[in-house]
Amino acid sequence: MAQSLVVSAQEMDSQMQCAARVREGFPGRTYHIVTYGCQMNAHDSENLAGMLEEMGFAPAAQEEADLVLFNTCCIRDNAERRLLGNVSALSQRKREKPDLLIGVCGCMMQQAGGAQRLLSLCPFVDLVFGTHNLYRLPELLLSALSGQKVLAIGGDERGRIPEGLPVKRASAIQGSLTIMYGCNNFCTYCIVPYVRGRERSRRLADIVREAEEMASAGIQEILLLGQNVNSYDGGATFPELLRALDGVVPRIRFMTSHPKDLSDALIAEMARSRSVCPQFHLPVQSGSDKVLREMNRVYTRAHYLERVRALRQAVPDVGLTTDIIAGFPGETEADFQDTLSLVEEVQYDSAFTFIYSPRAGTRAAAREDFVPPQVQHERLDRLIALQETATARALRSQVGSVQQVLIEGASRRREGYLAGRTGRGMTVNFPGPSSLIGKLVFVRILGTGANTLRGEIAQGECSK
Numbered sequence: 490m491a492q493s494l495v496v497s498a499q500e501m502d503s504q505m506q507c508a509a510r511v512r513e514g515f516p517g518r519t520y521h522i523v524t525y526g527c528q529m530n531a532h533d534s535e536n537l538a539g540m541l542e543e544m545g546f547a548p549a550a551q552e553e554a555d556l557v558l559f560n561t562c563c564i565r566d567n568a569e570r571r572l573l574g575n576v577s578a579l580s581q582r583k584r585e586k587p588d589l590l591i592g593v594c595g596c597m598m599q600q601a602g603g604a605q606r607l608l609s610l611c612p613f614v615d616l617v618f619g620t621h622n623l624y625r626l627p628e629l630l631l632s633a634l635s636g637q638k639v640l641a642i643g644g645d646e647r648g649r650i651p652e653g654l655p656v657k658r659a660s661a662i663q664g665s666l667t668i669m670y671g672c673n674n675f676c677t678y679c680i681v682p683y684v685r686g687r688e689r690s691r692r693l694a695d696i697v698r699e700a701e702e703m704a705s706a707g708i709q710e711i712l713l714l715g716q717n718v719n720s721y722d723g724g725a726t727f728p729e730l731l732r733a734l735d736g737v738v739p740r741i742r743f744m745t746s747h748p749k750d751l752s753d754a755l756i757a758e759m760a761r762s763r764s765v766c767p768q769f770h771l772p773v774q775s776g777s778d779k780v781l782r783e784m785n786r787v788y789t790r791a792h793y794l795e796r797v798r799a800l801r802q803a804v805p806d807v808g809l810t811t812d813i814i815a816g817f818p819g820e821t822e823a824d825f826q827d828t829l830s831l832v833e834e835v836q837y838d839s840a841f842t843f844i845y846s847p848r849a850g851t852r853a854a855a856r857e858d859f860v861p862p863q864v865q866h867e868r869l870d871r872l873i874a875l876q877e878t879a880t881a882r883a884l885r886s887q888v889g890s891v892q893q894v895l896i897e898g899a900s901r902r903r904e905g906y907l908a909g910r911t912g913r914g915m916t917v918n919f920p921g922p923s924s925l926i927g928k929l930v931f932v933r934i935l936g937t938g939a940n941t942l943r944g945e946i947a948q949g950e951c952s953k
């Protein structure tokens with residue numbers, strides 16, 4: 490069962506006192522955060538920025554900042570090499586400006602030996618901390634500003650949940666809200682459970698309060714975040730949480746869901762809810778039962794497809810997206826054909842497709858039956874080609890309908906155009922005045938681009 494373990498009020502007070510000492514003792518400083526990785530990391534950076542601004546730091550370009558903080562991710566291939574390259578590039582500037590502070594945080598620092606490797610190659614780094622210690626930034630920064638080298642990684646692998654952290658949101662229209670942390674699943678290719686610890690969920694009341702604050706600040710769409718968002722267990726189930734949030738903001742999305750926890754109750758709540766968008770990101774990873782077993786995904790192809798059917802029956806216009814790994818160790822051509830046939834059957838709106846690459850310390854990395862790179866690439870190409878056909882079909886299915894669209898900003902494609910997303914998550918470009926940014930409008934879909942829709946503002950009712 491997921492655990493709720495909140496950082497004590499005394500500890501948060503002590504961090505606030507450290508923040509006040511930084512603000513008073515080191516005024517007029519600037520910061521720059523470089524963020525890698527997923528949306529959870531992007532949201533962690535919003536908390537880091539919020540804490541830094543609370544401490545009197547102002548944002549600045551990297552070349553001018555007094556503090557450069559790298560928020561790392563270890564999920565992607567080559568992440569460590571990229572990070573080391575970018576941190577090393579600051580060594581010259583550090584020599585010219587010795588009071589420049591360089592910090593590295595995030596899940597790569599929680600990885601076994603990650604912080605030690607970084608410090609041996611980049612000894613000029615001043616401040617290193619992992620995800621479990623993020624809320625301690627005021628205390629850690631105070632030490633670094635006082636001339637100490639700071640290393641704060643590890644800690645309780647159940648982690649603890651800091652409530653009430655300051656946040657500086659990247660968007661005034663959409664905002665992320667983390668509802669649970671960590672993962673208990675140990676998929677054999679994935680490093681996340683080793684670096685982010687076991688599942689722990691925030692309390693329902695804390696989540697609802699934060700959502701209400703976001704709504705009061707004008708946020709129109711909330712993205713609920715968690716490594717396994719639908720395994721939420723904070724004194725209520727995930728469908729109960731969605732029920733409690735219904736109507737707080739016009740739109741709610743969530744990611745990432747595990748197929749094993751896609752319950753009938755969640756499907757029923759999606760169908761009933763006024764706020765939850767008809768979009769479901771449901772990573773399948775493979776269509777082969779043998780590969781799914783070896784990945785430790787704990788569901789079968791048949792179970793996955795049955796859940797998709799149940800979801801589509803209850804929410805007919807739902808847009809499905811997924812993650813797929815091509816070339817997992819031991820994957821045969823027949824296994825890969827199973828993946829292609831599943832993709833053909835489900836007809837996803839879009840898919841994040843990856844070539845398998847080993848993560849040190851995971852079970853799959855210890856295998857010896859790796860698929861040759863040229864075979865992996867050739868399979869990925871076939872997978873992408875198939876998905877492109879499905880994406881084009883999904884986009885075309887929207888032509889002629891009228892969709893409710895949240896306008897996110899000016900279109901990057903065309904002057905005088907706006908861009909927004911439908912409830913299903915598709916991007917639409919259409920002409921309109923910038924005064925509409927942040928508003929929900931009805932848009933008639935007129936046609937499709939490569940991965941987007943185009944339309945015109947419509948009057949009246951939404952057709953779906």
Ligand code: SF4
Pocket residue numbers: 672673674675676679680681682716717747
């Ligand atoms: S469910 Fe699997 S893929 Fe997702 S974070 Fe957990 S171990 Fe990784």
